[in-house]
Amino acid sequence: MIRVTNLTKRFGRLVAVDNISFHVERGDVVGFLGPNGAGKSTTIRVLTCYHPASSGSATIGGLDVFTDSMEVRNRLGYLPETTPLYPEMRVREYLNFRGKLRRMSRSDRQGAIRRVTERCWMGEFIDRPIGQLSRGMRQRVGLADAIMHEPDVLILDEPTAGLDPAQIRETRNLIKELGERHTILISSHILHEVEQVCARIIIIAGGKIVASGTVDELREHIAGRGRVIAEIRGPDEKELETKMRGLPGVDRIELSAVNGWTRLALETKPDHDIREELYRLTSESGWSLREIRREGATLEDFFIQVTAEQHAKQAEAARA
């Protein structure tokens, strides 16, 4: 549904998006994740026909965003990051105006406004001037505008930015619901949010894609150094450490005493799960075991690492 091929966007000497490629299948809800300034909004602006690309191409439903721009815009619903709206217009008037620009007939517009008023909980303020609305209400108006013409593809740039926790939950539920009928690309710098609503994630940093896949695939991919935590009673620390070194794939061992028990934190090489061997060892040695569990590296760790790397690179570039 969305296909981006070798896309690059430069602003003068600054390369905002650097030769990226990805695709989103029909019906997918994909998270576009990256720290601020990673190139998310720029990519989205190319996809929504706002910025022309410097090189490479992007298509929506097989149509090129540059050469078939008007047709692409018809199939898109877009919520920009800052939810820009005309403050002097009333909500109903604004939606009607937007519907007209999208060449919807009068009856279609009326039906669509009724529908989105309900879906986006705008009943209380549908006839109020936009300038009087709160941030959360404005966000809902923006979302209503993006979905009113039932587009094939929805592109939402930071849809929950600036909302309070209750509104965030509402918006998230709405997006989940929309995901059943539309192809959705959501950009965000909040991992937690993307993890909850998206089936697939694309992580972008410094204008490049650094990882992509389903949430589980990414977890698997970054699981890298898993940690196994265990609490054992019986041997002294020295003996325990020597025995542990004998287990395959163990890299680092940390020991600490907890109320007469020894708490072990074992870091293993990728793709090594030593829980079974650890259990066998304790039972054969006649030790007591009261806890054993594995801690995978979290997406958050990975994301923070990526972000930190990008910051370091930027700082380096600024010095040079």
Place this chain on the structure above:
Amino acid sequence: MRNVATLVQRELGAYFLSPIAYALLVIFLVLTGWAFSGGTFHQGGDASLRGLLELSPLILLCLIPFLTMRLISEEFRSGTIETLMTVPVSDVDVVLGKFLGAVAFFVVLLLGTVPYPIILSMYGPVDPKLLLCHYVGLLLLGSLYISVGLFFSAWTKHQLIAGMLSVVVLAVMTYLTRSIADHVEGWPKAVLQQLSVFSHFGDFVRGLIDFNHVVFFVTMTALFLFLSVKVLEVRRWR
């Protein structure tokens, strides 16, 4: 074209929802009223809007930038340009919609001057052809000024800068070219006279609709509209 009509409608609505429109309406009526009474009610004055017409380039070059400075710069400042340019609307649609919206509001301003010829008719016969000629002149002048103002509004996201640049450029186009033309000889004089808005407007004041002058106003307006479209395109590339 349907999009243009939708945009004109919104633009006109936006004018009437902003206090600046009403302030402009009042100031416009005060200034034209003053020019009308001062230029007409004196010994030997004729029953026409000539007095008002002579001052109208000055009045309009001060007022129209207030009408146009917001048009596109505000869309860039608030970010609404992004929502506008991501629905099936072309750059040409946007520029034409904004332009015609402002022209429509200018026509409303002009309607405010309709009482003047009515008052005149109480004192003496008013020549309807002359009156028509005056209003055609005002409409052409206003449209040209609006296209220049629109161009600067597309150029910067700062309304005030757009407004000030428009005033300066309009003053140069209207008066300075003519003043300089008076002090040079040969082809520069001819070129400057051809470029001077004031020279072209003069015949409308005298009651002549010369095809050359109409062509001048229409092409200059079209030129600035074209430049506005180009500026808008370029800004989206950056």
